[in-house]
Amino acid sequence: MIVCRTIAELRTALIEGKSQLSGGNASVGLVPTMGYLHEGHASLMRKSAEENGLTVLSIFVNPLQFGPNEDFERYPRNEERDLALAEQNGIDIAFLPSVDVMYPTKPLTTVLVNQLTDRLCGASRPGHFDGVGTVVSKLFHLVQPDRAYFGMKDAQQVAVIQQMTDDLNFPVTIVPCPTLREPDGLALSSRNVYLTAEQRQQATVLSQSLDQAGEWVNEPEMNAEELVKRVTDKIQQAPLGEIDYVEWLRYPSLQPMDSTEPIRLESERYILALAVKFGSTRLIDNHLFGSSGGDYHV
């Protein structure tokens, strides 16, 4: 595994790496991350290593996608452990740029995705997805991958990046990958490390309420409003949790449903998306429902 910290090093490693690829599996995979890697990231790395001749992991905590009162400074970092995990999971090139390498001057250019960013984390974290779109565009141009791998825990991020890729004709296939979970259901996240023991215990309410919703949604006459109400009530049983949002939307358009409109699982696809704060730690989780909804939740 080659570790690169500058764009020049990355270019050299890519040229050398690509020159060694045989015709049969000459594609390049990219796994963009913010580091502090867990088994969810490892599953993306393994999938890319299976599907591509060369896999690049990027680790970059992107300041552009953090708001002024968010956790950019304290976001957890552990480079040594990350590199060991990358090596064990088939990474060929690890790209760890500094902020100065990625933004040598103040960037004046922003890649904006409208509409899909109006709700959920886009509403709670203004500017977040502008930062995501911009840094993912940069990484796509620097690495020029054939495929890029993203976890479905960040389902809105996947929808935004797919839309951006289609709209701008990026020559990249976006590969969404299933959310990985702890044995008790908590979705894996680098931010779980912030939780106290008591918060950690109550945090299972997110996945439990998503599971419960999977039963409720099959009740006759169920609609979005009732479903959101029941999930909200269920989450509120965890006294340490403070709800940021509970939303039932179409996926991937992220458009809301009319409250009188029936849920059509046989023909439409929906997302139930949650964001809940435990102290200053904001956790998100989601489940897709309906037509092909199970694709990402094996």
Add this chain to the structure above:
Amino acid sequence: MIVCRTIAELRTALIEGKSQLSGGNASVGLVPTMGYLHEGHASLMRKSAEENGLTVLSIFVNPLQFGPNEDFERYPRNEERDLALAEQNGIDIAFLPSVDVMYPTKPLTTVLVNQLTDRLCGASRPGHFDGVGTVVSKLFHLVQPDRAYFGMKDAQQVAVIQQMTDDLNFPVTIVPCPTLREPDGLALSSRNVYLTAEQRQQATVLSQSLDQAGEWVNEPEMNAEELVKRVTDKIQQAPLGEIDYVEWLRYPSLQPMDSTEPIRLESERYILALAVKFGSTRLIDNHLFGSSGGDYHV
């Protein structure tokens, strides 16, 4: 020359074209245009054909970069003549997509370049450069050129595209090319065809005032305010012209100078940029001054 109208045709032509390139000159050049080609465009095509093994010309009148009251519908088109000129000037692949090919659904993604788009045509044509940044991003992704050629008549466009390319790490070298002119000095433009005989005659005031400014700027104690005043007075001697802007700015940052600040031709680079309407036809022209300013004006 292969003519492509769909993305699938373009992909096939690029794969075939690239497969025939030898190692020595395996690069791809792109000349993005809105068609109604003139000798200025021809000079870009010839330069690209000289520098690259494969040259792609795109012709696309991009609705996103026209305002609601601008000339999108009546923008001049002559496909047959354009294709003949392209063939004569070394084009290998001509890409002529329809609006539906470029925007099969309403695009939600915009590539915004801030700051550089606040003045000049960015101020006069709100949203214009968002449309330019977006369509150029799409063309860069579709063609994946090594070099892209742009005329310096649109100097602000060159500055915006260079900034976008740097900020987003597009793997493309931007090649600015000199403005070509009629024998009497009028900058070549597809929009010149709109001018009446009398407007056409008076339109020489743009290049004449830029030439005159080239003398005034060498006077001791000359400053931006005085220079702009003299150029404005000179243009106002053409009774059919109506000034949109006359601006003296740093280039390529397009930042204004403090009015008391001396002009430093030996160390700084500046642009004198003009936009003047003759009836409903808006003409632009510019000249670069100062350090390396002559590069594009041979």
